[in-house]
Every structure is written in structure tokens, then in C-alpha cells.
Amino acid sequence: MNSIAEKFIRKETLPFIFCPGCGHGIVVNSFIRAIDELGVQKNEMACVGGIGCSSWAPVYLDFDCLHCLHGRAIPHAEGLKAVNPDKQIVVFSGDGDCLGIGGNHLIHAAKRNIDLTVLMMSNYIYGMTGGQKAPTTPYQATTKTSPLGNEEHPFDVQSVVVGSGATFYARCCATHPIQMKEAIKAGLRHKGFSFIEILSPCPTTAGRNIFNFKSPQETMDWYRSQVYLLGKDAKPDPAETRIPLGILHVDESRDELTDVQRQKKEAAQK
Amino acid sequence: MKITIDSVYCKGCLLCVGVCKKGVLALGAERSKGGYLMPYAKEPDNCIACKLCEITCPDVCIEVTKD
Numbered sequence: 001m002n003s004i005a006e007k008f009i010r011k012e013t014l015p016f017i018f019c020p021g022c023g024h025g026i027v028v029n030s031f032i033r034a035i036d037e038l039g040v041q042k043n044e045m046a047c048v049g050g051i052g053c054s055s056w057a058p059v060y061l062d063f064d065c066l067h068c069l070h071g072r073a074i075p076h077a078e079g080l081k082a083v084n085p086d087k088q089i090v091v092f093s094g095d096g097d098c099l100g101i102g103g104n105h106l107i108h109a110a111k112r113n114i115d116l117t118v119l120m121m122s123n124y125i126y127g128m129t130g131g132q133k134a135p136t137t138p139y140q141a142t143t144k145t146s147p148l149g150n151e152e153h154p155f156d157v158q159s160v161v162v163g164s165g166a167t168f169y170a171r172c173c174a175t176h177p178i179q180m181k182e183a184i185k186a187g188l189r190h191k192g193f194s195f196i197e198i199l200s201p202c203p204t205t206a207g208r209n210i211f212n213f214k215s216p217q218e219t220m221d222w223y224r225s226q227v228y229l230l231g232k233d234a235k236p237d238p239a240e241t242r243i244p245l246g247i248l249h250v251d252e253s254r255d256e257l258t259d260v261q262r263q264k265k266e267a268a269q270k
Numbered sequence: 271m272k273i274t275i276d277s278v279y280c281k282g283c284l285l286c287v288g289v290c291k292k293g294v295l296a297l298g299a300e301r302s303k304g305g306y307l308m309p310y311a312k313e314p315d316n317c318i319a320c321k322l323c324e325i326t327c328p329d330v331c332i333e334v335t336k337d
Contacts, residue, residue, distance in 0.1 A: 001276050001279065001330060001331055001333075002276075002324060002327075002330045002331065002332065002333050003333060005330035009330065014279055015278075015279045015281070015304070015329060016279075016328070016329055018328060018329075019281075020281035020282060020283035020306065020328075021281075021283030021284075021285055021328060022283075022328050023328070024328070025327070025328020025329055025330070026285075026325075026326060026327075026328050028328075028330070029324075029325055029326070029327060029328065029330050030325060032330075033325060177322075177325040177326055178322075178325065181325070203283075215284075216283045216284070216285055217283075217284060217285065217287075217288040220285060220288060221288075
């Protein structure tokens with residue numbers, strides 16, 4: 001096993017339950033490198049996961065871990081942050097968990113601007129339960145519950161999250177793990193609600209149902225053809241049909257919720 | 271360069287083979303503990319230690335060390 005992974009991964013939980021070539025493993029790999037470079041201590045961070053393939057990620061990490069109900073990862077993390085304001089809280093969530101079942105929780109956490117880092121791994125499908133249509137499934141994609149093609153358009157995640165008041169939004173893809181590591185580092189350093197959307201290829205369920213791909217490499221090549229890296233401080237080109245990757249929104253003007261609460265508490269005790 | 275691939279946790283997805291621009295890794299004949307055919311370092315002299323295979327491996331089982 002890798003020497004950095006040995007520092008941050010619980011060996012007794014291995015191997016990962018992820019299928020061969022799953023993007024979620026790349027997210028875990030980039031995440032441990034980001035926290036290794038930031039020098040985060042094990043008692044300074046807690047990881048929260050809901051239900052789904054992606055929500056298994058905190059189970060493998062050697063930090064305090066809270067594995068909770070489907071879609072309720074963000075409210076549990078908010079509670080954890082409210083009683084431990086000095087702790088860094090990271091939420092690992094899938095697209096169905098975060099946008100589908102927990103959609104309202106996401107909107108309200110973004111509105112409150114509470115200091116969480118949410119890593120949403122979007123693989124376009126409900127992978128663990130066999131390939132049902134998810135809120136991010138592309139228009140006209142074939143899944144188990146939309147055999148004639150998806151009639152609905154997917155969520156525009158950036159507009160939903162930024163419109164709700166999130167102060168940090170970045171988009172990454174598993175095909176560009178070094179950019180993902182840098183975005184996770186920036187998200188962890190940001191004080192306020194940081195949302196990182198990660199396009200994570202699912203070679204098993206999405207690969208078979210949506211794309212008809214035969215191998216993980218084919219899925220990765222397709223994702224690589226759909227995305228491009230945005231330079232620092234560059235604006236996405238509206239004429240470009242590919243998906244931009246990078247830190248797309250940062251707002252430092254809004255106050256963080258637990259800071260405001262602490263100030264009010266101190267003022268009331270005087 | 272010395273490239274070690276963990277034969278216990280490798281699932282043979284071969285993303286490391288695809289990501290290497292120098293053609294260092296290739297599909298081998300050895301099987302991992304899970305029964306998957308594993309990659310091996312075919313041309314270790316070409317390796318420039320960019321460590322892209324290390325960070326891409328979804329099962330965190332590749333280690334590149336300079337010797």
C-alpha cells in the first residue's frame with residue numbers, strides 16, 4: 001500500500017467496496033494527499049457520510065466518522081459543527097444523497113453559510129441500487145428507470161448551490177486528480193460553506209446503462225473529452241460546450257454562522 | 271525508479287496504464303489476491319516520477335520511489 005495512504009487509511013477496512021476503476025477511489029486518494037499537504041492532525045477533523053457508494057469514503061479514513069441516514073449527511077454535519085466549532089467537518093456525499101434525498105438540507109446549509117466542506121461525487125446515476133435515474137442523469141440518457149431515455153434535464157448544480165448562498169464552489173473531475181487535490185485544499189482552507197462538485201466516473205452502472213462502455217479506461221477517456229481545465233482567475237467561455245473545471249466561485253464577504261453565534265453568545269454574557 | 275504495486279488490494283482496473291504518458295506500466299500475467307490480472311512496470315527506466323499513477327489509483331496501491 002502507498003505510504004501516504006498508510007498514514008490516513010484504516011487498514012482493517014480494506015479493500016474498498018468500490019468497483020474496479022471507480023472514481024470515488026480517486027477522490028479518496030486525492031483527499032488524503034490534500035490533508036497530508038495541509039498537515040491536518042487526526043483530532044482536528046471529522047468526516048460525515050450518508051448512504052450510497054460515495055458515502056463509504058469516510059469509513060476508510062482514519063478520522064472521527066459519522067455514517068448516518070440517507071440524504072441527512074449535511075444536517076448531521078451541521079450539528080457536529082455547532083457543538084465543535086473548532087473542528088474541520090468534511091461531508092462525503094453522492095449526487096442522489098446530496099441533491100435528491102437531501103436537496104433541501106443542502107440549500108439551507110448553503111444559505112446559513114456554516115463552515116463545512118461538502119464533496120459531492122456525481123456519477124450521473126444511483127449506482128449502489130442498480131442504476132436508477134438520479135437528479136444529475138443527463139437528458140435522454142437510458143437508465144433502469146428511464147428505459148426510453150430520461151425526460152428530465154439534470155440539475156445545474158453550480159446555480160443551485162451558489163444561488164442558495166454558498167461562498168465557495170469548485171468543480172473537479174476524477175480524470176484530473178491533481179487539480180482536485182488543489183481544489184480540496186482551497187475548500188478546506190475556506191471559512192464558510194464550501195461545495196466541491198466532483199465528476200466521478202462509474203464504469204459499472206453508468207458505464208453499462210448510460211454509455212455502453214466496456215472498460216473503466218473507456219469511461220475515463222469519455223470524461224476526459226468532456227471537461228477542460230480553467231486557468232486561475234479565468235472566466236468560462238460561453239461558446240465552449242465542454243464542462244469547465246476549477247474554482248468557479250469564491251465570496252469572502254459573508255460571515256460564517258458559528259462565528260456569528262459565538263459573538264452573540266459572548267455579547268449576551270457581558 | 272522503483273514502482274511497487276500492492277498485490278493484495280489491486281483490482282486490475284488498469285487506469286494507471288492509461289494515465290502513464292511514458293508507457294511505463296503494462297498489463298501483466300500475475301493475478302492479485304482478488305483474482306484480477308495486475309499491471310506491472312514494463313519500462314521502469316522511462317519513469318520520470320510524476321506520480322500520476324499513484325494519485326489516480328482508486329485502490330491506493332501504487333508507490334513510486336526513487337532508488
